[in-house]
Amino acid sequence: MPHVPVLLNEAISHLEPKTEDVIVDATVGAGGHLKGLYDSVKGKGVFIGLDQDEESLEILRKSFNDSRNVFLINENFRNLDKILRNLKIEKVDKIIFDLGVSSMQIDDYGRGISFKKNEPLIMSMRKDAEVEGLTAMDVVNSRSESDIADLIYKYGEERFSRKIAKGIVESRRKKKIETTFDLVEIIERSVPAFYRRGRIHCATRTFQALRIAVNDELGALEEVLPKAWSLLGKSGRIAVISFHSLEDRIVKNFFRDKAKGGEAKLINKKPITPTQEEIKANSRSRSAKMRVVEKTI
Numbered sequence: 363m364p365h366v367p368v369l370l371n372e373a374i375s376h377l378e379p380k381t382e383d384v385i386v387d388a389t390v391g392a393g394g395h396l397k398g399l400y401d402s403v404k405g406k407g408v409f410i411g412l413d414q415d416e417e418s419l420e421i422l423r424k425s426f427n428d429s430r431n432v433f434l435i436n437e438n439f440r441n442l443d444k445i446l447r448n449l450k451i452e453k454v455d456k457i458i459f460d461l462g463v464s465s466m467q468i469d470d471y472g473r474g475i476s477f478k479k480n481e482p483l484i485m486s487m488r489k490d491a492e493v494e495g496l497t498a499m500d501v502v503n504s505r506s507e508s509d510i511a512d513l514i515y516k517y518g519e520e521r522f523s524r525k526i527a528k529g530i531v532e533s534r535r536k537k538k539i540e541t542t543f544d545l546v547e548i549i550e551r552s553v554p555a556f557y558r559r560g561r562i563h564c565a566t567r568t569f570q571a572l573r574i575a576v577n578d579e580l581g582a583l584e585e586v587l588p589k590a591w592s593l594l595g596k597s598g599r600i601a602v603i604s605f606h607s608l609e610d611r612i613v614k615n616f617f618r619d620k621a622k623g624g625e626a627k628l629i630n631k632k633p634i635t636p637t638q639e640e641i642k643a644n645s646r647s648r649s650a651k652m653r654v655v656e657k658t659i
């Protein structure tokens with residue numbers, strides 16, 4: 363399914379892109395925000411799109427074909443300083459982060475991010491995760507029961523985390539947990555019946571927690587914000603769209619500290635959220651929150 367950019371108009375109007383700006387989209391994905399920003403300044407400027415997922419970039423490269431002022435780079439945004447140094451760019455004017463995963467990663471890439479399809483339990487945003495990195499399969503088959511319980515509680519705010527972790531460890535003694543449906547079955551067996559019939563699927567929070575852990579999503583965000591701040595020029599702006607309360611807290615505290623220290627102006631005191639129409643048209647936008655800050659020194 364193609365990815366529909368969330369809070370697109372709001373992001374553009376709050377970032378206020380100008381011609382000749384150096385603009386970084388740190389989570390370029392299907393390029394919705396980057397294209398919006400590019401069009402808003404008629405392509406006049408420098409545009410840098412990052413994504414740790416090469417598969418997303420492969421598609422996007424075709425649409426920006428020969429543009430010499432658009433750089434699409436397969437890197438984790440936590441290396442923003444190094445990436446810009448390689449491009450010989452010292453200061454940037456606008457940076458956008460649209461955190462989490464794209465619709466393509468959930469629906470099309472076969473990485474086991476969704477509990478609705480039976481796929482290998484990978485969950486990494488990186489295409490080469492099975493070879494190089496950590497997968498959710500590694501986590502559920504090798505971590506201790508208490509580690510798994512803590513992770514599901516912390517990143518998924520799942521109240522039955524202990525029961526689910528116990529179910530995982532009991533099950534893996536008999537057979538390696540390999541697919542999303544293996545895990546869904548374990549979760550369904552581990553939680554009380556009322557929870558199994560609840561409004562949200564009982565596997566939602568566990569899947570979210572594993573995805574956040576496997577991709578170190580909070581660690582990458584904590585690492586990049588200070589780097590982004592020092593790379594931002596005076597009057598530059600950063601917008602962050604988050605989908606999880608822990609992410610939003612990291613962003614809120616970082617921006618608030620900068621404002622308190624006299625280095626920043628908060629463009630919006632309360633986070634910007636999608637309108638009812640947007641949520642209706644794109645249900646994945648429902649938990650989005652956007653915060654925007656301007657550097658004043």
Ligand SMILES: C[S@@+](CC[C@H](N)C(=O)[O-])C[C@H]1O[C@@H](n2cnc3c(N)ncnc32)[C@H](O)[C@@H]1O
Pocket residue numbers: 365366367368388389390391392393394395396412413414415418437438439440460461462463464465487582
């Ligand atoms: C919500 S999607 C972005 C969608 C994009 N704004 C659009 O309009 O198409 C998030 C993207 O960020 C990427 N991503 C998430 N964390 C990342 C990180 N730490 N470094 C680089 N890319 C990351 C994901 O691979 C995914 O493609």
